[in-house]
Amino acid sequence: MALPGPIQTFIDRQADAAPGRYDDLRAVIFNGTLKRSPEPSQTDGLLAIARGIFERTGVKVNEVRTVDHEIPPGVWPDMREHGYDNDDFPAIYRDLVRPAEIIIIAGPIWLGDQSSQTRKIIERLYAYSGEVNAAGQWAYYGKVGGAVTTGNEDGGKHVSAQILYALQHIGVTIPPQSDAYWVGEAGPGPSYLDRDSGGETNAWTSRNTVFTTWNLLHLARILKDAGGIPAYGNSANDWDLSEPMHPNPESR
Numbered sequence: 640m641a642l643p644g645p646i647q648t649f650i651d652r653q654a655d656a657a658p659g660r661y662d663d664l665r666a667v668i669f670n671g672t673l674k675r676s677p678e679p680s681q682t683d684g685l686l687a688i689a690r691g692i693f694e695r696t697g698v699k700v701n702e703v704r705t706v707d708h709e710i711p712p713g714v715w716p717d718m719r720e721h722g723y724d725n726d727d728f729p730a731i732y733r734d735l736v737r738p739a740e741i742i743i744i745a746g747p748i749w750l751g752d753q754s755s756q757t758r759k760i761i762e763r764l765y766a767y768s769g770e771v772n773a774a775g776q777w778a779y780y781g782k783v784g785g786a787v788t789t790g791n792e793d794g795g796k797h798v799s800a801q802i803l804y805a806l807q808h809i810g811v812t813i814p815p816q817s818d819a820y821w822v823g824e825a826g827p828g829p830s831y832l833d834r835d836s837g838g839e840t841n842a843w844t845s846r847n848t849v850f851t852t853w854n855l856l857h858l859a860r861i862l863k864d865a866g867g868i869p870a871y872g873n874s875a876n877d878w879d880l881s882e883p884m885h886p887n888p889e890s891r
Contacts, residue, residue, distance in 0.1 A: 642687050643839050650688065650849065654695035661856050662697025664863065667739040670704045671746025671757030680704070681789045682745050684832040685821055688845060689743065689787065689852040696856065701735045705756040712759050714766045714886060728763045736764070740859040741783055742811060744802045748790030748822065753798045761805045768809035769888040774867070775876035779810035781867030783858045785851050788820035789831045789838075795820030812862065814854035819847040 642650075668690070672680040686702070693700045708727040711718040718726045736742065742764075746757035770778035784806035786799045799818035807813050821831050821844040829836035838844070862868065 642691055646688065646839075646845055647691065650692050651695055653849070653853075654692055657696055659860055660697070661693075661860060664741065664856070664859050665699045665739040666693050666701070666741035666743065666855075667735045668700065668702040668743040668745060669757070669760045670702060671706075671744070671754045671760060672704060673706060673747070673749075673754055673756060676704055676707050679832065681830040681832050681838075682747055682787065684839065685787055685789050685819070685844070685848060686743075686745055688848040692849065692852045692856070693741075698741070698856070701739075703731060703735065705760055710759060710763060712762060714762050714888060716766045732763075732767055736767075737778070739782065740863055741785075741855050742779075742806065743785050743787055743855070744806070745787040746789075746798075748788060748792065748794040748798055751792065751794040751797065753788075753801060757798075757802070761802065765805070765809055765888055767888070771875050772867075774870035775874035776868065776870055777810040777875065779806075780812075780873075781862050782811050783814055783817075783855050783862065784811035785814070785817035785855050786820075787818070787848065787851070789822070790820075791823040791828045791830050793822060795822045812858060812868070814858040816847070816850050817854055819844060819851045 668686060670680060670682050672682050674680050690700055709725040710728045711723040711726055713721060715721050717729045744757060744760060746754045768777055768779065772778060772780060786802040788795050788798045803813050803818060821838050821841060823829060823836060831838035
């Protein structure tokens with residue numbers, strides 16, 4: 640999706656003058672829109688800023704529009720083992736989440752809250768939080784996370800608070816100012832990409848999305864170069880709390 644010319648020029652100039660390299664990083668973006676492809680997504684419009692910076696700096700970006708996939712609800716890694724015929728999420732986790740240093744959870748606001756598709760991804764990510772890395776830390780240690788939200792009514796900060804809390808709780812590191820949103824006027828009205836909404840030219844939202852993206856890049860660079868979060872004092876290998884059949888990943 641093309642960005643307005645001035646914004647594209649600005650992010651290209653910033654990316655070309657970046658103080659480091661980022662082409663060894665990977666990002667996965669989950670778009671929780673309720674619209675199936677190829678229907679245009681308002682959230683995808685705002686994500687174009689983050690995606691543009693990532694691509695210009697050489698980051699490998701994979702975007703998952705959740706509603707396009709068969710992803711059952713649940714907090715087990717593979718829901719085919721719990722009564723569902725199909726589950727695309729194990730492959731998405733293996734191929735896109737596990738190798739990524741950056742995770743963005745994005746989506747629209749409905750009734751003042753995150754969409755069902757956004758929340759479902761948080762629950763499915765949570766299902767893997769009981770896995771450990773080579774140091775015995777939870778699987779998401781060393782990854783960084785952010786939130787991008789669109790809507791036409793209030794709720795941007797509320798949604799960000801829920802998403803960022805959930806990500807840090809499962810082990811993702813949250814950079815400073817790692818959320819961005821556009822909500823327009825309260826009540827029924829135009830959405831981000833709609834004609835005369837002012838969304839794409841809103842300087843506050845554009846600035847915060849740029850800040851969010853660069854903060855994710857900077858902290859991902861720091862953590863990757865440092866070999867992740869130090870493993871002293873936070874290794875699950877030091878504790879035996881395993882309950883393999885418990886539905887809560889933190890108790891498995």
